[in-house]
Structure formats: structure tokens, C-alpha cells
Amino acid sequence: MLTELNPGFLMMAGALLVPVLPANLRGAYAVGLSVVVFALIVSLTPGAYGTFELFDFTLTSLRVDRLSLIFAYIFSVAAILGMLYAFHLKDWLQPTMALIYAGAAIAAVFAGDFITLFIGWEITAISSVFLIWAAGTRAGQAAGMRYLIVQVGSGVILLAGILIYAHQTGSIAFNAVSPDDIGGQLILLGIGIKCAFPFLHNWLQDAYPEATITGTVILSAFTTKLAVYALARGFAGTEILIPIGCIMALFPLAYAIVEDDLRRVLAYLLNNQLGFMVVGVGVGTELALNGVGVHAVSHVLYKALLFMSIGAVLYRTGTAKASELGGLWSAMPFTAIITIVATAAMSAPLFAGFVTKSLIISGTAADGHFWAWIVLLLATQGAVFAGLRIIYVTFLAPPAARSTARPIGPELPVNMPAAMIITALACLVVGLIPSTIYSLGPFPVDYKVYKFGYVITQLQALAVTGLAFALAVRHGLLPEPRAARLLDTDWFFRRIAHDTGSTVLLLAVDSIRSAAHQGSNLFHAIERKIHVHYNPEGLLGRTWPTGWMAFWATLMLGAYLLVFYFR
Amino acid sequence: MPDKRQFRLPPQEALPSLQTVITWLAVVIALLLVIELFAGKHGKFAIGDIWGFYAVVSAASCLLVVIAGRVIRALFSKPNDYYDNA
Numbered sequence: 001m002l003t004e005l006n007p008g009f010l011m012m013a014g015a016l017l018v019p020v021l022p023a024n025l026r027g028a029y030a031v032g033l034s035v036v037v038f039a040l041i042v043s044l045t046p047g048a049y050g051t052f053e054l055f056d057f058t059l060t061s062l063r064v065d066r067l068s069l070i071f072a073y074i075f076s077v078a079a080i081l082g083m084l085y086a087f088h089l090k091d092w093l094q095p096t097m098a099l100i101y102a103g104a105a106i107a108a109v110f111a112g113d114f115i116t117l118f119i120g121w122e123i124t125a126i127s128s129v130f131l132i133w134a135a136g137t138r139a140g141q142a143a144g145m146r147y148l149i150v151q152v153g154s155g156v157i158l159l160a161g162i163l164i165y166a167h168q169t170g171s172i173a174f175n176a177v178s179p180d181d182i183g184g185q186l187i188l189l190g191i192g193i194k195c196a197f198p199f200l201h202n203w204l205q206d207a208y209p210e211a212t213i214t215g216t217v218i219l220s221a222f223t224t225k226l227a228v229y230a231l232a233r234g235f236a237g238t239e240i241l242i243p244i245g246c247i248m249a250l251f252p253l254a255y256a257i258v259e260d261d262l263r264r265v266l267a268y269l270l271n272n273q274l275g276f277m278v279v280g281v282g283v284g285t286e287l288a289l290n291g292v293g294v295h296a297v298s299h300v301l302y303k304a305l306l307f308m309s310i311g312a313v314l315y316r317t318g319t320a321k322a323s324e325l326g327g328l329w330s331a332m333p334f335t336a337i338i339t340i341v342a343t344a345a346m347s348a349p350l351f352a353g354f355v356t357k358s359l360i361i362s363g364t365a366a367d368g369h370f371w372a373w374i375v376l377l378l379a380t381q382g383a384v385f386a387g388l389r390i391i392y393v394t395f396l397a398p399p400a401a402r403s404t405a406r407p408i409g410p411e412l413p414v415n416m417p418a419a420m421i422i423t424a425l426a427c428l429v430v431g432l433i434p435s436t437i438y439s440l441g442p443f444p445v446d447y448k449v450y451k452f453g454y455v456i457t458q459l460q461a462l463a464v465t466g467l468a469f470a471l472a473v474r475h476g477l478l479p480e481p482r483a484a485r486l487l488d489t490d491w492f493f494r495r496i497a498h499d500t501g502s503t504v505l506l507l508a509v510d511s512i513r514s515a516a517h518q519g520s521n522l523f524h525a526i527e528r529k530i531h532v533h534y535n536p537e538g539l540l541g542r543t544w545p546t547g548w549m550a551f552w553a554t555l556m557l558g559a560y561l562l563v564f565y566f567r
Numbered sequence: 568m569p570d571k572r573q574f575r576l577p578p579q580e581a582l583p584s585l586q587t588v589i590t591w592l593a594v595v596i597a598l599l600l601v602i603e604l605f606a607g608k609h610g611k612f613a614i615g616d617i618w619g620f621y622a623v624v625s626a627a628s629c630l631l632v633v634i635a636g637r638v639i640r641a642l643f644s645k646p647n648d649y650y651d652n653a
Contacts, residue, residue, distance in 0.1 A: 257636035258644075329582065365611040373612065377621070381628040396582070453606035460599040461625040467592040468629035474585050479636050485650065487643040494650050 008107025015099030060112025125151030131215030161186030237284025249275030288363030
């Protein structure tokens with residue numbers, strides 16, 4: 001029975017118990033539920049389950065195959081790690097919403113049809129926004145609202161695409177979709193928003209840094225990787241995704257290197273790594289798609305680890321702003337080492353990112369996409385450079401050069417370093433035993449990452465990046481952290497639309513006011529007219545005997561009979 | 568409650584100086600470049616098999632990122648309360 005139930009739905013149902021539990025049990029329950037869901041996912045066997053008819057369509061609430069399984073594995077692992085990191089929380093809202101959010105993402109990856117996918121898609125949007133609002137800041141409230149509008153908007157566009165697609169094809173099965181029809185294009189656009197395509201990306205950098213410390217860690221795992229899964233399922237081999245992915249891999253780096261808020265830097269780096277996966281989907285070969293699946297796993301792990309590390313800094317110092325940090329090496333050596341591990345896990349041999357990203361890069365090269373291959377090589381080292389900057393400005397740079405040296409707060413609750421250590425070990429295990437993760441990929445491919453020539457050249461690349469960074473620091477070429485707001489595409493809706501909207505609103509209010517003033521006589525006339533008919537003695541206001549009602553009902557039935565007879 | 572300890576500068580003896588890091592990295596790169604001469608490479612693209620190709624791409628990437636970052640800062644950097652005053 002349980003093996004035929006979508007584990008995501010079970011997780012969502014289980015989440016509803018959190019509010020009624022005593023505060024000190026919530027953390028253990030959230031971790032326990034995530035472990036149970038992970039065990040359920042591991043016990044699933046490939047096939048289609050939970051199939052039923054709705055109107056003329058067949059719904060498959062649980063489709064288990066290699067592609068859905070690898071994303072479900074990492075989502076459930078991310079839930080366990082995220083819940084462990086958030087173990088110390090005493091409020092009910094965050095664990096409840098985080099579990100619903102993770103459950104919805106798992107439900108969506110197991111969806112065999114578009115309706116189930118859409119349900120999971122929208123629940124992820126609605127539940128996750130509470131992790132942003134829970135921060136309780138004014139900026140968080142506003143960013144959460146913008147995030148919700150974008151996320152629900154993506155769902156609405158997805159739904160419009162699904163309806164057109166279902167009308168055109170007569171099926172709502174969630175399989176490969178043609179991007180040539182308007183239905184397919186709308187579905188691609190809906191997914192593209194959630195996947196942070198260029199110009200549709202800024203909700204990510206806008207909202208994630210405003211969430212709670214634990215909320216950002218949880219947010220980093222699900223929404224965008226759900227979109228990557230949907231792309232891999234629906235649009236594998238769609239060539240337009242290659243240039244889109246290349247832009248995603250490159251442009252966020254320019255922001256990451258000068259952005260002041262380190263959680264926003266990580267959001268830009270998240271965007272950059274999504275670019276790799278989008279290129280992999282665009283290439284669409286088995287090697288590349290395998291790369292997408294396994295890189296999603298690595299990426300969830302090391303990105304969560306980076307957010308955990310910066311979250312730890314934020315927890316103890318009250319800030320994640322580069323311009324307010326520095327010199328934390330001696331005060332937070334553990335967090336510093338974890339941040340170094342997480343940065344190494346992006347691209348260094350022996351760590352997760354190296355063994356998984358190589359599949360996408362090799363897949364891109366093997367399929368003959370020369371320029372995309374060059375872009376991915378550039379983007380790999382650019383991301384490492386930006387990662388080194390995080391380590392430098394937080395732990396190594398002299399704090400005296402910063403505007404404020406902040407006091408160090410209380411030690412981290414023990415669950416936070418525990419989650420960080422486990423995640424770091426996971427990054428290391430994936431990197432040391434790549435065959436394990438490769439065997440879980442969407443397609444069984446034989447790929448050897450630790451080839452002597454390849455490792456040597458990659459170490460070279462890393463060492464040159466390290467040297468370039470050290471030289472940039474020494475010669476003052478590294479952009480100095482500066483408290484500032486970098487304008488991104490959010491400018492269009494936060495400034496232009498706001499200003500235009502304000503003007504339109506003011507004009508509208510003015511015109512309504514003047515119309516109301518000038519037309520007050522008209523309103524009075526209408527009011528008098530209404531009063532004539534609706535006053536207690538008026539035609540429509542007075543009481544009528546029931547006989548009249550029976551008379552009119554009989555008359556109408558008679559009229560109906562006549563119309564029916566002559567028709 | 569946060570205590571009153573301030574950030575301390577990293578003890579000089581605990582961390583290697585920038586110059587030491589630069590020297591060691593240069594040595595490592597030189598060694599790796601020498602080893603590369605003896606490593607068999609059979610990439611998809613011939614350019615990838617050129618000696619030192621990955622080192623050059625890496626250096627180019629760092630340069631591009633720094634330049635692009637400075638351009639972004641020059642063009643799009645505003646005070647923190649920019650949107651609050653909208």
C-alpha cells in the first residue's frame with residue numbers, strides 16, 4: 001500500500017502534525033519524518049502507481065523511474081540535512097512549512113502527469129514563502145510577496161501551457177514536450193521562471209537572502225532543482241537551452257564578485273550552477289543528462305553547505321554582509337574550514353562537484369558544442385574565484401578595513417555544526433567514490449572521471465585561479481566589499497513598474513475623486529430612482545402575497561411549454 | 568546575548584603570508600605544467616590538448632570575472648536604501 005503512495009504526499013500530511021507537537025519534539029519529528037520518507041523512496045520499485053481517471057484524462061500520481069528517483073533521493077536527503085540544521089527552532093511554522101515544501105517537491109518529481117506536477121509546483125511556491133516571511137523583517141515581507149507573485153505566476157503560466165498542450169495532444173502525461181507549439185512554449189516559460197532563466201532569474205537573488213538562516217538552506221535545495229528536473233523530463237535535447245544555460249553560467253559571476261550580501265552572492269552562484277544543468281539538458285545526450293541528475297545531487301549538497309556556513313556566520317555575528325565581516329578565522333575556525341570544504345566541493349578533485357560537473361562538461365564536448373564547452377570551463381573557474389572571495393572577505397581579510405567590527409554572539413547550537421559535518425562528509429564521499437553516484441544517474445553510463453591527464457589539467461586550472469586570486473588581493477584588484485545595492489532585473493518591476501504604477505494609481509484616484517465630485521448629482525439622481533422602486537411601498541420593495549408567486553411561476557412554466565412546443 | 572569580544576586579526580604565525588601562498592602556488596603550477604607534458608590527453612577538441620590550455624582558460628576566466636564585476640559595480644551600484652526611497 002505504502003509503496004504505491006507518492007511519498008511526497010505522505011510527507012505533506014505528516015507535516016500537518018508539527019503544530020500540535022510540543023515545541024521540544026518538533027525538531028526530532030521533522031528529521032524523523034524526513035528519514036522515513038527517504039526510506040520509503042529507497043524502497044520504491046520502478047513503475048507507474050496510483051493511476052486513476054479524472055474527466056477524460058489518466059492521472060499517475062507516482063511514476064518511479066531513474067530520473068525521478070535521483071531527484072527524490074536528493075530532495076529527501078536535503079530535507080534530512082535541512083531539518084537537522086533547523087533542529088533547534090522552537091516555532092511550529094518553519095518546520096511545518098519546510099516539510100510541506102520538501103514534500104511538495106518530492107510529490108512533483110514523482111508526478112506522472114501534469115496535473116500532479118502542477119499541484120506540487122504550486123504547493124512548493126505557497127509553502128516556501130513562509131520561510132522568507134518567518135524572518136520577520138520588513139525587507140523579508142516585501143521580498144516574500146514578490147517571490148510569491150513570481151512563483152505563483154510561474155504556476156499559472158505552466159497551467160495555461162498544460163491546458164493548451166492537453167487540448168492539442170489529448171494527453172496530460174508528463175513526458176517529452178515539443179517546444180514548437182504554444183502549449184509547449186508556455187510550459188517551458190513556466191519552468192524557466194522557476195529555473196531562474198536569464199531575465200527571469202532575479203526572484204532568486206531577491207528572496208533567498210531575505211529568508212531566515214535555516215530557511216535559506218532549505219530554499220536552496222528544492223525550487224530550482226525541481227525546475228531542472230521538469231526541464232530534464234520535458235525538454236531534454238531542446239537546443240535553445242544551451243545558449244540560455246551558457247548565459248546563466250556566466251553573467252551571475254559578475255554580480256557574485258561585487259555583491260555585498262554573501263547570501264546573495266551564493267544565490268548568484270546557485271544561478272551559475274543551474275546554468276551548467278540547463279546546458280546539460282539542452283545537450284540532451286545520455287552522458288549529459290546523467291550529468292544533470294548527478295550534478296543536481298552535488299549541487300544541493302555543497303550549496304546547502306555554503307548556505308549553512310554563511311548562516312552560521314550570520315547566526316554568530318548578526319550579519320552576512322562582506323563589508324561588515326572579516327578576520328573571523330580565529331573566532332570561527334570550524335565554520336571557516338567547512339566553508340573551504342564547500343568551496344572545494346564546487347570544483348576540486350576528490351569532492352562532489354568535480355565528479356558530477358565533469359559529466360556535463362564532457363557531455364557538452366562529446367556532442368560537439370565547442371563554445372558551450374568553453375563557457376562552462378570559464379564559468380567553472382569563475383565560480384571558484386567567487387567562492388575564494390567569500391572565504392577571504394569573511395575569514396581572512398583584516399576586519400580593521402571594514403566599517404564595523406561586530407561582536408561575536410553565542411556558540412552555534414550543536415545541531416548546526418552536526419548538519420554541516422554530515423553534509424561536508426557527503427560531499428567528500430560523492431567525490432571519493434564517484435561510481436556510487438554515477439550508478440544512480442538517469443542512465444547507466446560508464447564514465448571515468450579520475451583520468452591522469454584530466455585531473456592534472458583541472459588541478460592546474462584550480463591552482464591558476466588560486467594564484468590569480470592571491471595576486472588580485474595583493475595588488476588591490478579584487479573589488480573591495482562595499483555596502484551597496486546592485487541593480488538587477490528587479491529594477492524593472494521594483495522601480496519602473498512601481499513608479500509607473502504609482503503614477504497610474506494617483507491619476508486613477510484623482511480621476512475617480514473628480515468624477516465623484518462632478519457626478520454627485522448623478523449619484524443622487526440614481527439614489528432617488530432606486531428609492532422609488534425599493535422603498536417599503538415601492539414596486540420591488542413591498543411584500544407580495546404568495547399567490548402572486550404561484551401565478552408568475554405558472555405563467556413562466558406555461559411560456560416554457562409554448563416555446564418548447566413551437567421549437 | 569552577544570559577548571563583547573571583537574573580531575581578532577588572524578594571528579600572523581597561524582596563517583601563511585600572501586607572498587608564501589603566491590610562491591607555493593607558482594611552484595605547484597610549474598610542476599603541474601611539467602607533468603602535463605607527460606600526461607596523455609585525448610579531448611574532443613584539439614585546442615584542449617594544447618599544453619597549458621586549461622591554465623590559460625582559468626587565468627582568462629579570473630580576469631573576465633574581475634573586469635565584468637567592476638563594470639557591473641560602475642553601472643548598477645546604488646545606495647542600500649535605493650528601493651526604499653522609490
